Amino acid sequence: MSTLILLRHGQSQWNLEDRFTGWVDVDLTPEGEAQARRGGELIKARDLQITCVFTSVLTRAIRTSWLALAAAGQAYVPETKDWRLNERHYGGLTGLNKAETARLHGADQVKVWRRSYDVPPPDLPADSPYDFSGDRRYAGLALPRTESLKTTLDRVKPCWDAEIVPHLGGSETILVAAHGNSLRAIVKLLFDLSAEQIIDVEIPTGNPLVVELAQGLKPTAARYLDEARATALPVV
Template sequence: MEACHKLVLLRHGETDFTRRNLFCGFGNDADLSVLGVREATLAGQRMFEAGLKFDMAFTSVLKRAIKTLYLVQEELDCHWLPVVKTWRLNERHYGDLQGLSKTDTAQKYGEKQVKLWRRSYDVRPPPLDKNDDRFCGNFAPYKDLDSNLIPVCESLRDTMERMLPAWHDDIAPNVKAGKRILIVAHGNSLRGLMKYLKRLSDEDITKLEIPQALPLVVELDEDLHPVRDYYLASDEEVKVAKAKIGVKDNLKHDDDETQENSQVG
């Protein structure tokens, strides 16, 4: 297969919720931490040094992704870039767990159950009641959206299925038209896209991780099938990033959007 198109995926930088060890996801509009700002800026610098240029960008409606994109644009001097913001690229919805301490949740339900909710492909966490103040149907970004479309909890499978219309209807046609596309989103929405593009099995996707703020370049053939994918980072940098995920990947000191440690590609 010959590569005809290049797509760049970027997971946002660290958030305040990460530092506080809280479940975040779809329903919490967490901000970047000081470290997250530095990570996003460095991601932009990596893209600049690689000579990457873009015609269009896609992101979620959550500020951690939007701010990451803005900081990348700052480094690339491309604030003119057309940007499409869509709720379909939002992070997975953690249901009634969102905003809660992961440590407290593990003590309440048991680590085995919480790990099942977090790492399985198709097991959903407890749903959020629509009368709860945390229900997103009451939030400004979703005021014009059919409330039936707004999730109250999601598995990784649900997240992928919610994300795919954005790919089929908006992103893929622009890639096929020859536009150079950057997607800045979240761990699980990007993992869902990689599962779809690479036809990963349900088992393999549970082992796939996309480290935060490391640009992932995906080269595609004319039918948008991946030819190869690689990070704009040295092997050692990727190894270190994944090692950090491994350290965080426990219910006492982890990132709510991380999964099992695995190399992409």
């Protein structure tokens, strides 16, 4: 039996400011750092021995993995960074305050952009300061101008299949430190959720979600380590 730990990055500065972050490389707040360390402490308390780590190429996820591993006493564990584990690209909403955007476009429209499975926000404008085409992390890649959860999943799945799944065939314990929507994509794949079911799945920041997997990657148990900050999970 293998174990998968999904860890959403701790609170970022733009989480605190209630802004659409997406691919913008925003760092953790002091609270986010504390959440990451607490996640590592919970991993240590359960004596979960991590084999390897996967994370995105965004600072808030990378530092969350580092802080959690250090707190767990496992800073030496090898780590792979992959852009395909980045947060969902919020297109033209990137950088905007969520409450202000709701006032401008209407709460119902913003809810569709945020929570629907296959309706993306408007494209990132050509003159946006959040155009990542010149960032060397993405050199040579065809980058999205916006993403829905569906297209985020389409991006995550090749990384999941080729990089992460091969480590889940035995008794390994794998940590994936990433983002709300890239982790929701993995949850949808693991639990075979419908488009309607995944809409209601919300992963809290800095709270390790431990999923035990039987042969064929079938989940047999799933739990958050910080029960006080847990959210509803799919039925195993």
